Amino acid sequence: MSKSSPEATGPLKGLRVIELGVLLAGPFCGQLLGDLGAEVIKIEPPDQGDPMRDWGPIKPKGQGLWFPIVARNKKCIVANMRKPEGQQILKDLVADADFVLENFRPGTMEKWGIGYDTLSAINPGIIMIRVSGYGQTGPSSHKAGYASVGEAMGGLRYVMGEADRMPSRAGISIGDTLAATFATIGALAALEHRRKTGRGQMVDAAIYESCFAMMESLIPDFQFGNYIRERAGSILPKIAPxxxxxxxxxxxxxxxxxxxxxxxxxxxxxxxxxxxxxxxxxxxxxxxxxxxxxxxxxxxxxxxxxxxxxxxxxxxxxxxxxxxxxPEMLQDEHFAARQAIIEVEHPVLGGFKMQNVFPKLSETPGNVRWTGPDMGAHTLEVLQNILGYDDTKIEALKAVNAI
CATH class of the missing domain: 3.30.1540.10 (formyl-coa transferase, domain 3)
Structure with missing residues (x-):
């Protein structure tokens, strides 16, 4: 196992991501960008924070084991986006940021007065990454979209499992992570567009479309042969052995x-x-x-x-x-030789083993600097060192429950 450095080494070093949203579809995109070296500032609401902090079947010493991975490399601050003072914190951060990442139901950011039009007026180069169940437009865009629903609509769920029973699932939240991966691809493409033009844009990643993108020739199979793929268990039909x-x-x-x-x-x-x-x-x-x-x-x-x-x-x-x-992964010599599993120090649990950064880059490899931090661990650092707020302003924000 290798212990990573606290200094970013990836190709996105020097870029700043402001992450809003909770659970997985948005935050996994933030994880990927942070893995590649970006500075990710995660904003959580003051009442509960990201529910992902408590997710997972095992909680040694009361610590959730998923959040330290999905929030690795991130700076966590508390700011209330439902209050004008909290919204102003986001606007101030956006002025010197490269990406804003959110996975709320479409229209939420606009309702708070911090939609793309507002943020791009502050910083024309801002790239707004939006991850949702159905996308930002269309008749279903207003619906709450969870990974399971997106996997079903995108065709993935129907083909998973044994033929003689109800559709199964992958055993992981594959719809969320697929959407986050496509969102990351879109963000990097938008970054290249900004390099050429100076202009940012919106990246609209939908869970159902990200699953649908994986469905190979599903549509033309039906279009030209009236063929509907069915569940086939552990095989791919007609691919043998x-x-x-x-x-x-x-x-x-x-x-x-x-x-x-x-x-x-x-x-x-x-x-x-x-x-x-x-x-x-x-x-x-x-x-x-x-x-x-x-x-x-x-x-x-x-x-x-x-x-x-x-x-x-x-x-x-x-x-x-x-x-x-x-157990097999931890014992495998190939995993070890490629350092596919690393060990990062956790403030409560000590050595914390997790998957490394993928893919591997020969010149500017990404790295894991720290595990997901406590709620609000970096609020003062960000407000004081990045935004230049003085003590009087910070105390005023506390007084109105904005931080």
Whole structure:
């Protein structure tokens, strides 16, 4: 495990993000920008703060374990956006910022008098990143949008799970993180546009569209063939062999759907004739006989341990892999060699292991400087050092519950 430096090293060093919003779709975008070196100032309301602080199934010493990751590298301040004095803090920050990030229901920022028109009048170069369930426009834009609803509308939920039961979910909030990832891409594209023109713009990332973007040829499949994709469990229909196969002591993923790789797998199975069997010789033929082919492979894999299968496939040039959980990740030498897991000091819990910054850049790699801080931990620092507020002004803000 490597411990990261408190100094930003990524390519976005020197850029400032003002993050509003709570939970995941907006804050994960802030995490990604902070990972790449940006200074992220997270604004939380004074009553509760981000509910993500309490999320997670395990809370050692009363500490949530998700917030330290999604709020890593961020400076947390408290300011009440429902009060004019709190809104003025945002406006003052925007004057010397590069991005404003929010994931409220569309219209909320406008209701508070801090919409894009207002903020861009203060700073024409500001890039406003807006993440929502349905986008900023359209007949559904006013609705509350959660990741689960966006995943369903975007087509993702319908195809997840086993064919004989209700749709499943990914086990993570994939709709939120996909939307945040697309928001980050949009923010970086807008940054390049600003470099050329000096003008900022709005980035409108919708959860349902971010899921929909992943849906491959779903629409033309129906348009030209009246074909609707259905749930297929652990396989992709007509892509074979590529599945999870049982070992004598566990399971292994084997992906040998390419013709040449399938030939190698048949050889490893001691059944080289299968590679030339008309039922399995081509990609299309294997797709048509997917079920029976998986049974043939499973009959072989059940006679092997997971380790022996992994060794045989690796030596034979057939892609394969174990099904990892946290224990396997922490023990894996490849994770260790690439420092995919780092350890950062947490003020209460000590050494805190988490995923590193991805992707890796050769010249300006991102880094993790600190875990998600306490609520309001940086309020005075930001108000005094960045905005230049004096003690009298700060006390006046406290008196009206603006901070």
């Amino acid at each position: 590529s599945n999870i196969y049982p070992a004598s002591d566990g399971m292994l993923i084997i992906a040998a759907n390419q013709d040449t790789v399938w030939c190698r797998l048949a050889e490893l199975m001691g059944r080289p004739e299968l590679a030339h069997d008309p039922r399995y010789a081509t990609h299309i033929a294997r797709g048509e006989h997917q079920g029976e082919l998986d049974e043939l492979i499973s009959a072989w894999t059940r006679t092997q341990t997971s380790q022996s299968l992994e060794d045989i496939c690796e030596q034979g040039g057939v892609p394969c892999g174990r099904i990892y959980r946290a």
